Amino acid sequence: MRTVLAIDQGTTGSTCLVIGEDGSVRGRAYREITQHFPQPGWVEHDATEIFERTRDAAREAIAAAGVVPDVIGITNQRETVVMWDRATGTPVGRALVWQDRRTSGRCAELAGQADAIAARTGLVVDAYFSATKIEWLLRSSPDLARRAAAGELAVGTIDTWLIWKLTGGEVHATDPTNASRTMLYDINHLAWSDELCSLFGVPRTLLPEVRPSSGNFGWTRPEHLGASIPIRGAVGDQQSALYGQGCWQKGEGKNTYGTGAFLLFNAGKTRPAGGGGLLTTIACDDVGQPAYALEAAIFIAGAAVQWLRDGLQIIASADETEAMARSLSSNDGVYFVPALAGLAAPHWETEARGTIVGLTRGTSRAHLARAALEAMAFSTADVVESVRTHGGVVVDRLRVDGGATANNWLMQFQADVLGIPVERPAMLETTALGAAGLAGVAAGVWASPQAFLSAREFTRFTPGPSPTAAALARSGWQRAVRATLGWARDRDLA
Numbered sequence: 001m002r003t004v005l006a007i008d009q010g011t012t013g014s015t016c017l018v019i020g021e022d023g024s025v026r027g028r029a030y031r032e033i034t035q036h037f038p039q040p041g042w043v044e045h046d047a048t049e050i051f052e053r054t055r056d057a058a059r060e061a062i063a064a065a066g067v068v069p070d071v072i073g074i075t076n077q078r079e080t081v082v083m084w085d086r087a088t089g090t091p092v093g094r095a096l097v098w099q100d101r102r103t104s105g106r107c108a109e110l111a112g113q114a115d116a117i118a119a120r121t122g123l124v125v126d127a128y129f130s131a132t133k134i135e136w137l138l139r140s141s142p143d144l145a146r147r148a149a150a151g152e153l154a155v156g157t158i159d160t161w162l163i164w165k166l167t168g169g170e171v172h173a174t175d176p177t178n179a180s181r182t183m184l185y186d187i188n189h190l191a192w193s194d195e196l197c198s199l200f201g202v203p204r205t206l207l208p209e210v211r212p213s214s215g216n217f218g219w220t221r222p223e224h225l226g227a228s229i230p231i232r233g234a235v236g237d238q239q240s241a242l243y244g245q246g247c248w249q250k251g252e253g254k255n256t257y258g259t260g261a262f263l264l265f266n267a268g269k270t271r272p273a274g275g276g277g278l279l280t281t282i283a284c285d286d287v288g289q290p291a292y293a294l295e296a297a298i299f300i301a302g303a304a305v306q307w308l309r310d311g312l313q314i315i316a317s318a319d320e321t322e323a324m325a326r327s328l329s330s331n332d333g334v335y336f337v338p339a340l341a342g343l344a345a346p347h348w349e350t351e352a353r354g355t356i357v358g359l360t361r362g363t364s365r366a367h368l369a370r371a372a373l374e375a376m377a378f379s380t381a382d383v384v385e386s387v388r389t390h391g392g393v394v395v396d397r398l399r400v401d402g403g404a405t406a407n408n409w410l411m412q413f414q415a416d417v418l419g420i421p422v423e424r425p426a427m428l429e430t431t432a433l434g435a436a437g438l439a440g441v442a443a444g445v446w447a448s449p450q451a452f453l454s455a456r457e458f459t460r461f462t463p464g465p466s467p468t469a470a471a472l473a474r475s476g477w478q479r480a481v482r483a484t485l486g487w488a489r490d491r492d493l494a
Helices: 047-065 104-109 111-121 131-139 142-149 158-166 194-200 237-244 302-310 320-326 365-391 408-418 430-443 449-453 467-489
Strands: 003-009 013-020 025-032 071-076 081-085 153-157 231-236 253-257 261-268 279-284 290-298 335-337 355-357 398-401 422-425 458-461
Touching: 003 047, 003 158, 003 430, 013 047, 013 430, 025 047, 047 158, 071 158, 071 237, 071 430, 081 131, 081 142, 081 158, 104 111, 104 131, 111 194, 131 142, 131 194, 142 153, 153 158, 158 231, 231 237, 231 430, 237 253, 237 261, 237 279, 237 290, 237 430, 253 365, 253 430, 261 279, 261 365, 290 365, 302 365, 320 365, 320 408, 335 365, 335 467, 355 467, 365 408, 365 467, 398 408, 408 422, 408 458, 408 467, 430 449
Parallel strands: 003 071, 071 231, 253 398, 398 422
Antiparallel strands: 003 013, 013 025, 081 153, 253 261, 261 290, 279 290, 335 355, 422 458
8 A cells, every 4th residue: 555644744733644545544643842932922933843853753653654655745834934054954043933923013014015915925914924024034133134145044934944854955945835825926927026025135045946736845865764755745734724625626615723723715727806804825726736715814723722721721631622612501791802913814903912801700711711612613704704705705615624623512613603514524634634635646646636535524514503693692702803903903092
């Protein structure tokens, strides 16, 4: 049986799966990575730690499978950037994570150029994306700027960093899905934009080559994984999940509930109009070639539950939240707007901060747990409405994936709030599966994309009998969001 090693390097950890051509998982491993918060609003990762823990997870998965994989597919947290020395492969500092808000002020300065940037990139001007992070790194040190101009440094998103390290520095490359998240890539011409590179002071020599998502990204050095293995797939995590869900045709979409939540709908080969807080980005068709997609990003989803665990320490594990939510007949008017890193789609308010409303003496930790789960569903409903209204997409079902979808209470509540069926695959790790599919189809592990998807099974959650109750609950959420936005936007009047 031929196999694929899927490397899924996410915000909180690295998951590696060895997947057989029959769709079975033959080996699995996970390593958590450290989150660094040096200042309020700053979020960093140690790039060397990311590589080492990803490599270790890959070695463990391969050992568990007992086979050397035929091919590797890589998927990654997007927008997070690493800069390193080309000669030594040593990072110049920590990676700046997609959640990092240190460049919000710079983004505000660019407000007058927002339309021109959106026309090229499909993105709003926000610290979420990579361009201002790279600019900040270069401005943080005259020596870094000099070395970058001299061609001594390289930069990339996490896929690029892993490919560089695994190939021993032989390949400095990314794919269109990751490139489209940097705010330096022209999605109309599928190429780096000279104008945007000039705007942000980023030398073109700093940037990786852009290769097809289902393409040749070199061979690993034997010392890393015990053999020289071809890398034939690289794709951003949300586009990978879209591919893994089989959403290859215009109008098909999914929502991934991870650290954040990300709704993507395939928009076909013609760039859609967008608007309404939606992003236009690059995804993949069935054979890994570029297609357009509408995306709505929600910065905080599962991370809100992680905060309840690590920050407030009112739960020991995320698994507890399902029983806690079920223990209440309603939310009793308690809402949590988890704007812990600002609000993304559809509001895009960088100054928003987390807000909990409706507290009384009767409020318990169960209310906070339920409010964190409800926030994921309500936020998703907001962006689905935007896709319908501004994207012109008929949404008659939603496919879902990510760790939080194991929570049956949340999935049923999501169907109730949306008023449409929610479909959850038997294998929740569709992000890793998508990377495996792109690499495996390219390498002939699967004869066709359809053969790759042939064994998929889904659990369906249908809306409950009380749409009025769901609508009332959502109106309370919208009131809470208005309160959060009001707090952010009246700061100059304080």
